[in-house]
Amino acid sequence: MSKPKKPMHLALMIPLDIALLAVCILSFAYFHHVKPQSLESDPSKLPQANIPTGNQYGSQTTAPLTSDSTDLTTLLSELTAKTEATGTDLTSVGSDTQTGSETTGVSTDGSAGSDTTGSSDASASTESQSSLTTTSTTSAATTTTTTTTALEYDLSGWGYKWPDRFRADYEVEITENSYRSHDISINVETRNVGSSVAYIADIYIRYIENFKSAFANDQYGKNIVENTQSMAQRHNAVLAVNGDYYGIRDTGVIVRNYTLYRDTPKGELCGIYYDGTVVNYFKDTLDVHYALDCGLYQTMTFGPYLIMDGNVRTNIVSAVTETNPRTGFGYYEPGHYCFIVVDGRQSGYSDGLTLDEYAQLFASLGCTNAYNLDGGQSSMMIFNNNVYNRPYNGGRSTSDIFFIAER
Secondary structure, three states: OOOOOOOOOHHHHHHHHHHHHHHHHHHHHHHHHHOOOOOOOOHHHOOEOOOOOOOOOOOOOOOOOOOOOOOHHHHHHHHHHHHHHHOOOEEEEEEEEEEOOOEEEEOOOOOEEEOOOOHHHHHHHHHHHHOOOEEEEEOOOEEEEEEEEEOOOOOOHHHHOOOOOOOOOOOOEEOOOEEEOOOEEEEEEEEEEOOEEEEEEEEEEOOHHHEEEEEHHHOOOOOOOEOHHHHHHHOOOOEEEEOOOHHHOOOOOEEEOOEEEEOOOOOOEEEEEOOOOEEEEOOOOOOHHHHHHOOEEEEEOOOOEEEEOOEEOOOOOOOOOOOEOEEEEEEEEOOEEEEEEEOOOEOOOEOOEOHHHHHHHHHHHOOOEEEEOOOHHHOOEEEOOEEOOOOHHHOOOEOEEEEEOOO
16 A cells, blocks of 8 residues: 655645736736737738628719809809808919900800900900909900809718818818818817806718727727827827727627627617718617628717617616716717717816716707717817817726727
8 A cells, every 4th residue: 555645845835826826817817808809819800891882972962063154143153152151262273365455255144255445345344254253454465364263062972961061172271169171070169068068079071981980009908098189199080089998898899990899799889880870779689790791880889878769868777877077979960970078077167967968968969869988087079189178187098089080
């Protein structure tokens, strides 16, 4: 009969147990908190949304303003109204130079030919030309006529719905509370709502690709965070808000910029599609792979939803129901959206809103769908590279942003 083995010496067992425990803790931390909870370790192999063929922007029903219109009187009246309303720039598009005392001009009825040999005829010609914003210089040998017309509106994307919202050229207008370019139009209103201050960004975009999202440090994963302003600046965002802080949870369907990162359902979800439509879903009512086939572009997973298909939610029960700083997203129609950030927890300046009050604010603006994003200390709006609101305690880093930017 063999002798029983002596137990391991206590002085050796303790270090080994500590080392084993450390390995377990580090493994848990890596796989649960650091390693991306995605479907693939290789991001290039992650499922991508299918973008249906055809015109995703709908029908273009508005004719552009062109310089060769046969009815110049109508053109000028439209141009004058649009210029006064929007400040549309004008540009010189051509000049006609001929030798001799007789020259061909343009009259308000679109007819060609005016005789400049007589003083009364020349005066009439000058009066006719001035009504077209035209300048004429006449000498004995040479007559030069320069005609100025409006830039042609680009009706691509959602430009046909709001041609006056976007600039007709590629210049950019920036003020303290507005931004207007060929593809983007944003106005930010500061509004007192009860004892709170709300920042309402009214957004028009020409293309869905002007609405984007980004991860902290450009990496998907748990507990990867970055300052909202830093993320916005790195991606040249015109306007940005904190996202839904997906990185503190293991669940929630995460689709960003057409890529599926996580397909585990959690609570209520907001989906933005390739054609600009926005749909709010109850828990487990979204078939994510079918949605990808239909062109799912972005998802928001913090919740809860505030308005669904025009129905405003009341008596909302949630872990974040009470008065707090808020960040949320509103939808009017494809190409027209809003972000609202409400400051809070700052007595004497802004208390914040309950979820019911927040839903009513979106409803008062006419939103047909609205969704609540991460709030509290995370709530932050960045506009033209500056922090536009007054975040509680200066704000905090988060895992993602939604933003508007040039393509």
